[in-house]
Amino acid sequence: MEIGEKDKPERKILGISWNVFLLGIVSFLNDMSSEMIAPIMPSYLIEVLDAGKLLSGSVMGAIESMSSLFKVAFGYVSDRFRKRKAFVFAGYALSTLAKGALAFTRYWWDFLSLRALDRIGKGIRTAPRDALIAESTEKGKTGKSFGFHRMMDTLGAVAGPLVAIAIIELLRGLPKETMYRYVFLLSAIPGLLSLFVIILFVKDRGSEVKKKIKGISTLRSRNLQLFLAVVAVGALGRYSYAFTMWKAQELGYTVVQSIAFYALFNLIYALSAYPIGTYSDSFGKKRIIAIGFGVAALASLAFAYARNLPTLIGAFVLYGIYIAIEDTIPRAYMADLAREYEKGTIIGAYHTVFGVFVFPASVIAGWLWQSYSLTHAFLFASLMNFVALGLMALVRE
Template sequence: MYLTDRSAPARADTGRVRRNGPGRRVAPVVLVLGTVSLITDVSSEMVTAVLPLYLVSRLGFSPLGFGTLDGVYNGFSALVQLTGGHLADRVRNHKLMAGLGYGLSALCKPLLLLAGSVGTLGTVLALERTGKGLRTAPRDAMISLSTPARDQGRAFGVHRAMDTTGAMLGPLAAFLILRAAADGYDAVFGVSACVAALGVLVLVLFVPGRRQTARTDGEAGPGGPDGTGGPGGTSGPDGTSGPDGPDASDGTPPVRVREALALLRLPRLRALAGCAALLGLTTVSDAFVYLLLQRRAGIGEQWFTLLPLGTAVVFLSLAVPVGALADRIGRRTVFLAGHMGLLTAYALLLWAPATPVLAPAVLALHGAFYAATDGVLPAALAGLVPEELRASGLAIVGTSQALARFCCSLAFGAAWTVWGDGPALAGSAVGLLCCAAVAGLVLRPAGGTR
């Protein structure tokens, strides 16, 4: 069972990969989707940066109450990821499903201004996460299908770097708005809504509506019985599918639910989804990490919104080189190394003294963890799932991870409430160490490959 596609190429990637051009390894659609994600993440991270302090300090949430709502915010998308991925494959229009997801999230931003109770706030956040769940798998499928298997790590690294640029600018914008506006939280929510609408506009205007698939030598275009190419297909000037490509109405029956669920029969995909869930069960949410860091390092509330900025800077710096490294040495190795970095961050939060270097060290390890896992995980699926089910496969793995992190938020919030933050984090650290050991064994490649 592998977390690397080098030794077991997918049917869609058989043959020798043809470059899109001299030295060009990132498809244009990846850059456009990266721009959409950058803008959308500015909007989302403005809200995410202020939400923990807003709920705990202003609304008086207990750790258990915050953990429940944080679990809804970060895990509710798991309930709709499978739906979004399957529908994108079924209608063969990944842009449509991604657009619906981005649009729903944008509509929810101004509703935060009207959320005056816990129930209303939870409903709005659940709807916003529904939008994220609908868009994630179709968006990642467009990236995967436009990129040769050997360059998946680099392509996802570029996208995640652009996405993280937005994650870096969002907290900074929230920080400046809170300092400048009289009613800072409402101002943050209002500006966030406007920025989210801009992201939807860029998606509608500039993301190609027709699926684009990387070509291989000797093939006219994707869509044949083996997933590499079929007769009669044409291709565009950049090596992607043209008017008669896979999104054309060629009489192929739509993907059915049982075909998507049949992906679970693939041993390597089951192993990947299971390990993602196992590790997610002990991955403390970002909001809790920042709250713990604020307490341990004695950081003032006025600086709290800048903590996600530190994670984002490191993620942005490492996403592309770490993705390229995963393509070369194996995605399993990089994926597990990222979790070891997170475990080190937990150890620092537990035992390191409150020195000036504590916050930079924890944020650096936190950002490195995301660089080694966030794009590497979907990149590993390129060699496991056929093209026509790519969004469904991405949704299966993403759902398993999101559900596990939802459970972790609930459990960590409860443990913090009952035993305190130190014992709760210590339990998560021990659990992460055990789960990483199990994942290393399950994902261990055979035959000596990495």
């Protein structure tokens, strides 16, 4: 094996590599773009595109799930070529184009088509980007690096809704549909800035493996397969964020007020991800993941029975902590388990399993909402997370 770029000393900032820091900036800008439009999409579907409850829940679930179908494939391809940056750039570029084009949608199906394009972009970039983060991190510090990345990503998610609120307030005299379309169009600006950062500053860090790869893939490990099965069960309890927005509106809060709740959730997520990721390196990633399922179950119960402001705020806080754990630690856990030559494939496998089961989660939640109530949807999610928590006891450290 020849010495690759990863073996060269790399500049550090805030205790992490310069490459991880830059990828954090990229995710901050891209998530600002995404979260400018995320809180208004549930209302846009119902009020502007006139989609029903079951259809809206299914569309939002399909959007959440779609990107994951591509993650293992592009993770594998990036492993083969040992080049991550091209896939990262292509994925972010496709998403930026799709988000801006939402301004011109007229029907639920063209909305879904563009959201699908956005999610395909996410599917192209996610596993190669996560592999690049792992390759840019010294051994034993993956939790810290992924925690920092998720923190930056989510700070963008805090800024995005606030920018959306500012735009809506500035355009208050215009019809609601017109305001929404302006937000969609303006969301492309931070996305374009993130592309310049990738082109000019981010570097590939993959080792240049010259020898023929032999041996059994980490995917053949029964412990890893069991963990992925637990991930699938937990994903059935991972309803789209849109259901939390609909819950706030069901309690009488306006669209702008529900966006503020969403910003609170993202703030809690951002403040939690980095310390939780850093702590997981010493405490144990499996234990943190199990705790995450418990917090998820409690968050769903809080949403189910929320009838006043304090309970609703508590639900959003718990939801933020849960997502901070489950969007951060499993990635670092998979990166630790994977061999050097297959990090993109292994991380992609996690994303794919998760994404496949996220779609039926939102379909089931939408059906329970339409047939019974939102309370039933959240109770089902709580049950699935309690089951996942119990199954984590079978997974070895």
